[in-house]
Amino acid sequence: MLILGSFWSVLLLTFWAFVLLAALLAVFLTISDLFRDRALSGWAKAAWVVLLIFLPLLGSLIYVIARGRGMPDRIGDAARRRHERADARARADTAE
Secondary structure, three states, X not given: OOOOOOHHHHHHHHHHHHHHHHHHHHHXXXXXXXXXXXOXXXXXXXXXXXXXXXXXXXXXXXXXXXXXXXXXXXXXXXXXXXXXXXXXXXXXXXXX
């Protein structure tokens, strides 16, 4: 007895699961970059969030086109700040 019917239905289910996962990843990366951006005002962030709630894939695509150039810089800056805080904590722990 086949659980999902046939090989092609399993393959189709796998494809759509991948598409859903990719869409969720795009939306969550967009939201995380949106709140990481210090140059954007609160109202602009709220407008982006509303767009991402009602049109998630289109909103993510528009965000990447409009503000995508700064995404790697913001990700790198956030990683650098986390690394500096971790180093400072490590130095404080070893100094005691």
